[in-house]
Amino acid sequence: MSYPLNKVSKQILEDRLNDELVAFYTYWYLSMCCQLSGYYKASDYFEKESHDEKCHAKMITEYMLGRGEETELPKLDQPEVNFTDLKDAINLALKMEIDLAKRYEKSIKESLESGDIMTFNFLMRYLDIQKESIKELSEKQTIFAKLDEEEDQREAEQFAFEDKPTVDVKS
Ligand SMILES: [Fe+2]
Numbered sequence: 165m166s167y168p169l170n171k172v173s174k175q176i177l178e179d180r181l182n183d184e185l186v187a188f189y190t191y192w193y194l195s196m197c198c199q200l201s202g203y204y205k206a207s208d209y210f211e212k213e214s215h216d217e218k219c220h221a222k223m224i225t226e227y228m229l230g231r232g233e234e235t236e237l238p239k240l241d242q243p244e245v246n247f248t249d250l251k252d253a254i255n256l257a258l259k260m261e262i263d264l265a266k267r268y269e270k271s272i273k274e275s276l277e278s279g280d281i282m283t284f285n286f287l288m289r290y291l292d293i294q295k296e297s298i299k300e301l302s303e304k305q306t307i308f309a310k311l312d313e314e315e316d317q318r319e320a321e322q323f324a325f326e327d328k329p330t331v332d333v334k335s
Contacts, residue, residue: 166231166232167231167232167282168231168232168233169228169231169233169280169283170278170279170280172274172275172277172278172280173275173278173280173283174228174233176271176274176275176283176287177224177227177228177233177283178238179267179271180224180267180268180271180287180290181221181224181225181228181235181237181238182238182240183264183267184217184218184220184221184224185217185218185221185237185238185240186240186243187213187217187220187260187261187264188214188217188218188221189214189240189242189243190243190245190256190257190260191210191211191213191214191217191257192210192211192214193242193243193245194210194245194247194253194256194257195207195208195209195210195211195213195214197245197247197253198210198250198253201250203250203318203321205321205322205325205326206250206253206321206324206325208325209325210253210257213257213297220290220293225237227283227286231282249317250308250317250320250321251308251309251311251317254301254304254305254308254324255305257301258298258301258302258305261294261297261298261301262298264294265291265294265295265298268287268290268291268294269291271287272284272287272288272291275287303324304324304325307320307323307324308320308324
């Protein structure tokens with residue numbers, strides 16, 4: 165016996181699963197690009213983010229399985245990632261996370277309106293995840309915001325991709 169999802173929730177979860185997998189791909193690609201350019205700390209950071217995104221996707225498939233749903237993994241396109249330096253890469257990642265936060269907010273509202281409180285409750289945890297990602301990347305963006313020279317970026321990378329940046333950013 166299972167407790168099936170309603171149509172609205174099923175579509176929401178499939179869409180957000182797709183988004184998480186796109187984020188997984190995007191961070192993976194950013195990590196490779198940074199490695200190629202010798203930004204090793206940034207590469208490690210994006211690699212870790214890529215792993216986290218895969219975990220976020222898996223949380224969704226596990227939830228759907230728990231509701232008795234067959235889950236198909238979506239076909240993924242190559243991520244559209246255009247950037248020329250580390251500053252661009254951070255801006256791109258931050259934009260992606262903000263867009264994702266907005267989609268979760270919309271999805272949470274829709275799942276509540278559809279009467280699926282269990283899915284509403286499940287999706288709420290993603291707001292905290294998005295909040296943390298946005299905070300981390302905003303801190304890095306602050307460090308890189310005024311840098312134009314590649315030499316400066318290399319110095320800033322050492323600082324920005326330490327375990328915990330010390331810049332205080334108001335959220
Ligand atoms: Fe995520």
